[in-house]
Amino acid sequence: MYRYDDYDQRLVDERVAQFRDQTRRYLAGELSEDEFRPLRLQNGLYVQRHAPMLRIAVPYGLFSSAQLRTLADIARRYDRGYGHFTTRQNIQFNWPELAKVPEILAQLATVQMHAIQTSGNCIRNITSDAFAGVAADELIDPRPWCEILRQWSSFHPEFAHLPRKFKFAVNGAKEDRAVIQAHDIGLDVVKNDAGEIGFRVLVGGGLGRTPIIGEEIAAFVPWQHIVTYCESILRVYNLHGRRDNKYKARIKILVKALGIEEFRRQVEAEWAFHKNGPSTLTEAEVARVAAHFVDPAYESLPATDAGYASLLDENKPFAAWVKRNVRAHKVPGYASVTISLKKTGVPPGDITESQMELVADLADAYSYGEVRATHQQNLVLADVRQSDLFKVWQSLRDAGLATPNIGLLTDIISCPGGDYCALANAKSIPIANAIQERFDNLDYLYDIGEIELNISGCMNACGHHHVGHIGVLGVDKNGEEWYQVTIGGDQGNKAAIGKVIGPSFAAAEMPDVVTHLIETYIANRHEDERFVDTVRRIGIEPFKAHVYGNRQTEKKVAHA
Known part of the structure; x- marks a missing residue:
């Protein structure tokens, strides 16, 4: 992994000194809230519902065991003993004291x-494939380019x-992760017919209030020019992007307004x-990099x-964990382990300081001292020998980190929602926990097969609900928390935005809603067909009819 040189270290150290003085001045009343706001945001510090929140960068999701131990120590000394991994492969602390930041x-x-x-x-x-370099x-390998x-x-x-805000993602594999x-x-890092490395460039994608799938602006940009090409995109955006309306300020709105052909023309002219x-x-x-x-x-x-095959x-239980949480490695005899942070009853993406230290120890013992964070809010040990998998599993199991549910319904992506975030319209974590509890049966989960359920507490879509096979969005209706449901979203090579099935639901209804969606899928699926594939084949109407038909029946029974 990348190591700082003297220049990198000096930049970071000087930023720490700057923010230390800025914080002192703010707490002394020498800076107003409006003056301090951009300064704290430049250093990853938000004001949340109950306390400040500090978001720490994990570039392209890669960090060392020593860095993870430091995060554990910070969780223990300055927070409440845990951290939260996000969909941008970062980690957040929800309870730091401002003066201690x-x-x-x-x-x-x-x-x-x-x-x-x-x-x-x-x-x-900048985010990337959590299995970069080993898939x-x-x-x-996209990591040097990241x-x-x-x-x-x-x-x-x-x-x-x-x-x-502006977000990059880089992929270098056949499957876009x-x-x-x-x-x-x-x-997309690619090679042309001559074997030269370059980049397929997509622009204008994004979720949030207006979800849009990005469009190809260039089929092949030579590697020598990828930075200058990205600069040209950003300059056109910086020149024309809306600053009078934050809801129309993202580049996706500009690309749609101009059209991809005109946007490309302006980028090429700038380039x-x-x-x-x-x-x-x-x-x-x-x-060098x-x-x-x-x-x-x-x-x-x-x-x-x-020995591994015999075990x-x-x-x-070990075999079930291997089936769901272990991936093939490019080198014979090795495997990549996904550590589930989705144990039932635990907020998705949360990890305690003792669990962080255990993962750091396992990384040192079995995976060359490196750990990866996935955008699905899990962790990865990328380079584990097959002969060590059983010992790794035993340690993870004892620490509550071996739930064999990767890619299954309870491997839920969820933002912190209204429990923490001041922007949220509704809570996300209780909904995730309620659905996990309803489907806390591994045999049934395996029968359902691969399905992605994503939850966001507001339209900012930090939980990526738009691209979940089932997406849940918290909405505010007359001061009450309700939840809108979409189905048919997807990520990867066939990325798609889900479609709303109908009016929103109360929080207490959500486990039943998901149950009825699954029932419709099981009744209509073809052999080896995933939930999202069934939705694509038969459309959303059968799902909608079953969900809302049962909703009316349940309401009548409740009032009887």
Whole structure:
């Protein structure tokens, strides 16, 4: 993974010193709330419903065991003993004391971490495939390119005050695990017919109030020019993006207003002036960054470990966990482990300080000291030998981190919602927990098969509800919390926005609503057909009829 040089460290240390003084001045009454707001946002500090919230950057979801131990220590010393992993592969602390935030940032700086650009109208944390560098279907490792983009975008003065926040995602595999079609800029690292590396560029994707799937603006941009091309996109956006209405300020609105052809024309015209400018990449610069992402010293192992195969036959709980939480690795004899942060009764994405320390220990013992965060709010040990999987599973099981539900209904993506966020219209966590409790039966979950359920507490869509096979959105109706349901959304190569099935539901109805959706799926599915595939084939009407028909019946019974 990337290690800071002296320049990187100095930038972060100086930002800590700046914010320490800014916080002191604010607490002393020398800065007003309006003056302090942009300063705290530049350092990842929000004012939430009950306390400040600090969002810490985890670039492209990759961090070391030492960094994870530091996060555990921060959770223990400055928060309430836990952290929350987000859909941008970052981690949030929900209860820090404002006066102590500079101390937290100073401690983060000692392990090459920060909270810079995790908020505000700037280029946010760049996300990618949590299995980058190890996935069996990977074409090109996207991590060096993510790091190049991170270094370019950090502290970039021209893009520090954009019309609205701006999000990148980068993919390098056959299967898109970074949801590049739902980002302001999505990048696919590809090779042309001549074997040259370049980028397929998508623009204008995004969720939120107006969900839009991004459009291709360039089929192939040579690697030397990807930064200058992205700069050109951002300059056109910076020039024309709305600043008078935050709901119409995202680049997706501009692309739709101009049309992709006109937007492309303006970007190409801008690019003509800067294509070979100072941001043009060189082989030496790419090599410098790529040197941080070399493979560890893998052993030469058999494709299948005999002891591991025997344990799969003998231990059904272990075999169930392997089936759901273990992925194939590019190197024979190794595997990648997904650590579920979706145990029933626990807010999705939450992890305690003791669990963080355990994961750090496992990373050191079995996965070369590295951990990854997924945008589905889980963690990954990317390089585990098959012969060590049983020991890893035992340790995770004892810590409550071995729920075998990855990709299943209870592997819910959820924002913190109204329990924490001041922007939320409704709570998300209680809805997630209620659905998990209703479907807390592994045999039934396995029968249902792969299904993604995403929950957002408001239209900002931090829970990515639009691209869930089932999406749940919290809405405010006359001061009460209600929930709108969509189905048919999808991420990956066939990204799609879900369709609303009808009027919203009360919180208490949500487990029944999901139950009726699943019943419709089971009654209509073809063999080996996923929920989302059935929705695509038969449409939303059968689901709608079953849900609302049963709703009326249940209301009559309740009033009888």
